[in-house]
Amino acid sequence: MSDWQPTACMLCECNCGVEVQLGGPDGRHLTKVRGDKAHPASKGYACEKPSRMDFYQNGPDRVRKPLRRRPDGSFEEIDWDTAVREVAECFAALREEHGGESIFYYGGGGQGNHMPAAYSRSTLAALGSRYRTNALAQEKTGEFWVSARMLGGSFTRADFENCEVGVFIGKNPWFSHGLPHARLTLRALAKDPERCMIVIDPRRSETAEMADIHLAVKPGTDAWLLAAMIAVLVQEDLLAGDWLAEHADGLEQVVPHFAAIDVARYCEACGVTEEQVREATRRIARAESAAIFEDLGVQMNRHSTLVSYLHRLLGFGTGNFAKKGAAYSPASLQPIASHTEPPGGKAATSPVTGSRIISGLIPCNVVPDEILTDHPKRFRGMIVESGNPAHSLADTARMREALSALDLLVVIDVAMTETARLADYVLPVATQFEKAEATFFNFEFPKNYFHLRHPLFDPPDGLFSEAELHSRLVEALGAMPEPAVKALRKAWDEGRPAFRARFFEFLQGEPGFFPMAPVVLYRAIGDKLPHGLKEGAVVWALAQIAAQRIPDSVRRAGFDVDGAELGDALFDAILESPRGMIFAVDDWEEGWKRVGTPNGRIQLALPDLLQEVDILDAGPPQETSAEFPFVLSAGERRSFTANTIFRTPEWRKKDPRGALRISPDDAERLGLADGGAVRVTTKRGSAVTVAEVSDRMRPGHVSLPNGMGVDFTSAQGGLERAGAAPNELTASEDRDRFAGTPWHKHVAARVEAVA
Ligand code: SF4
Structure with a gap:
């Protein structure tokens, strides 16, 4: 040991x-x-x-050698030189014939490995590829879009440690986490009589159980509830008038849309009593501070982008931004959540469906439509890296069809995933514990953290990291700026001032150098960094950029150096901190400096979303039917659920098959016993699993966990699957009309006992 x-x-x-x-x-x-x-x-x-x-x-189905598909459909192992050469040649041929924009990129990291996203930029630039996406585009892009327009590119999180009132919308942090020390923070909030926890969730989730006020909204009607809450603010004169006058524009455009809302009728529409809605709203309005967090329960649900907007109107309308206990804009080492809307210009869109691109990401749900067409601009080649769209995106059957229709699919991953099984080439890489890795989910405040993790093991069987792989691909494509690599290697040995000067010379003087910088840095200094940290080479550039973008925050974190030295001081501290380090310390005023609107004020009025508010007046449409009478939430976070990096059900200490949760009333009516077999059917597919009768569920609402239905090779050598894959049941056309985010948490379904 x-x-x-x-x-x-x-x-x-x-x-x-x-x-x-x-x-x-x-x-x-x-x-x-x-x-x-x-x-x-x-x-x-x-x-x-x-x-x-x-x-x-040490999971099953680790891939240890590059694989190439044979004409008969099986895979054969090939050596690395052949693999890199052939993949580069095949993509280059696609680029010559159809243009680099026909090559699409999915992934770039899961919850903990974001380095591939940095290094893949170089390969994509070498190929002339323009379009990409990842799982954020089926979760968060609606929120990013709203936040960007109201705050000018900024993204917010909220301070639950210090808030007087904490509001969770479609979020169960007890299991989905998402805030620091989630369970301790929830307990502290719940047990303090001076503070208040409000949870908006159709289920009596573990978090809802702790709440002072649980607004048990009918599935899919959060927009009516939030509209009613804002109407209460407007009609009871609870808005933070002075604060809004000082900091925000557009209140006069917003107010008329809520002034005439019939609160009682909206409360009836969302299934929450008017008394509770008024109580919760008044509690938020009179609090010193309120922190609000929306998550996948609403972001993968009907009206998700509108809900993101209403959430921010509730927060900003009560003055909850840039003060202790409220929303904040975190300093970031590498911003991954920001989006810039072209002022008055046309937003970037995807080439076939014309879908809005937010934060550089095409909506995941339109990916099949961007492939399965004879449109001349369709995607013909695809790189999937640390992602599993054949399992994780809506409508798996259609996704499989789309991936199979590509001229070339290359998967870069650790294991034989559902997507890898469809690939032309599988390029295996080191695990997250066999290389230096990091995440750019650095969302904390006032202190923010970065952790460049040191490897625990060397990679086996001659495997290597994505940084090495992308460097080899760029070299095979003839795109590596070799003179720059050579010059920078020499300059590093001469000292940091010389290295910085040379790097910025290349940046300013060599067109096309910027996207190549990750692999250039890797080749130039990777092997000169402390043992095991070569993948951290790109962090040198990120540290320089952060030092220029947020110098005061970096200095407050204890880096008492000026000017050009600051980025290197930060980089060195990152390398020397195997347990993570504080890279930025903010004060609350910093939030206002990060508001990027032209006049530095919050923009409350988003005309397209105010129109949506008016549409709510017609009431929620009937979305279930006699054929599909239930609302299925597909992809619930539970104690032993994760994304698909765990490929065997043995990792789950509980609920290995991923039960369908159903209310006692519904179970009794359908003759379903706890643990009994149950079939759930939607317009798109059908799956059999076990039932869990749970009084957390309301009648008419059922849920399946996320990350189930993963294929794995069993100890006996056969391919097995445990549980129901949620996306066999979802449909790609069921998506938000602004951000294209899916309605996985609101799928009309039929539930039947299986003999
Ligand atoms: S899943 Fe991991 S990262 Fe998330 S709260 Fe638990 S220990 Fe922390």
């Missing part, structure tokens, strides 16, 4: 610091895991999930 070694959990965006012991017969197992008390963000906190991380590191 080894000493405890620091790393991080990569099973949700929090990336809590953990310590692990290594052991097992080959010394390559994570045998014990505990929270790392020295981690500056999580401070020893960890939930139950990271104890199972060895099921990822």
